[in-house]
Amino acid sequence: MNELPGWRLEESTLGDVRDADWRVAVLPMGATEPHNLHLPYATDSYEAWHLADLCCRKASELGGRVVQLPVVPFGTETNLRAFPLAMNLQPSTLFLVLRDLVASLEASGIHKLLILNSHGGNDFKPFLREIYGQTKVHIFLCNWYQMIRDVANSICEHEDDHAGEMETSLIMYFRPDLIRYQETNNPAGTPELAADEGSRRPLRFEALREGWVGLSRPWQLLTTNSGSGNPHSATRDKGEQLAEAIAGRIGPFLAELSQAELDPFFPFEPDA
Numbered sequence: 578m579n580e581l582p583g584w585r586l587e588e589s590t591l592g593d594v595r596d597a598d599w600r601v602a603v604l605p606m607g608a609t610e611p612h613n614l615h616l617p618y619a620t621d622s623y624e625a626w627h628l629a630d631l632c633c634r635k636a637s638e639l640g641g642r643v644v645q646l647p648v649v650p651f652g653t654e655t656n657l658r659a660f661p662l663a664m665n666l667q668p669s670t671l672f673l674v675l676r677d678l679v680a681s682l683e684a685s686g687i688h689k690l691l692i693l694n695s696h697g698g699n700d701f702k703p704f705l706r707e708i709y710g711q712t713k714v715h716i717f718l719c720n721w722y723q724m725i726r727d728v729a730n731s732i733c734e735h736e737d738d739h740a741g742e743m744e745t746s747l748i749m750y751f752r753p754d755l756i757r758y759q760e761t762n763n764p765a766g767t768p769e770l771a772a773d774e775g776s777r778r779p780l781r782f783e784a785l786r787e788g789w790v791g792l793s794r795p796w797q798l799l800t801t802n803s804g805s806g807n808p809h810s811a812t813r814d815k816g817e818q819l820a821e822a823i824a825g826r827i828g829p830f831l832a833e834l835s836q837a838e839l840d841p842f843f844p845f846e847p848d849a
């Protein structure tokens with residue numbers, strides 16, 4: 578019989594959990610929303626689950642004692658509500674879900690948590706601020722699509738905002754069975770994604786274009802089929818490189834976090 582990976586809570590029994598000495602939990606946060614015409618609604622959830630799994634694998638290999646919690650499949654979709662079945666949880670609802678999950682970890686004696694977020698509509702920094710001082714759990718936040726921009730810029734041709742080259746490459750790596758292709762008449766017969774170009778309607782104001790004034794973008798005006806960013810040069814190989822780069826950063830951090838003492842100075846250096 579194959580040995581199961583020792584970090585997935587969803588595959589563990591009570592006996593496994595009693596034997597485990599987990600110090601850090603990883604909570605993958607996904608979403609259920611359209612991703613152009615070629616990727617599935619659960620794209621963010623698959624990314625979150627597979628990336629969390631890879632990161633926990635790396636951390637475990639380095640001696641980290643980490644547990645991967647099941648993915649939360651819903652996120653904030655208020656600006657995609659014009660699209661069918663974009664399944665929304667309001668930010669305040671999501672914060673309550675997180676608060677209760679943090680309380681469950683605290684009650685189980687796991688006092689370090691990394692939220693691994695895969696969805697741009699999930700804005701969790703305010704949650705960290707709100708819960709600060711009300712729990713023994715030290716909460717860390719990583720939006721993986723932001724921490725990997727340097728790598729994505731060097732291996733991808735197009736910048737990805739939503740369902741573009743980066744996300745498509747990752748799903749080609751993690752779940753190639755779910756990618757949709759269309760009939761093509763190019764001479765080589767190479768498969769063509771069933772996607773549009775992911776072009777974006779430009780904003781009217783320079784301040785918004787440059788990003789020094791923000792807004793929550795109405796996605797049905799920004800995009801045609803919900804895709805923002807050209808996915809057509811995505812490859813499985815790029816997906817593998819991106820995933821390895823993400824796990825290569827987060828895995829060692831988790832191992833370090835697992836070993837770190839929860840002294841009064843945590844997470845700062847103690848006095849010399």
Ligand SMILES: [Zn+2]
Pocket residue numbers: 612620621695696739740744
């Ligand atoms: Zn996505």
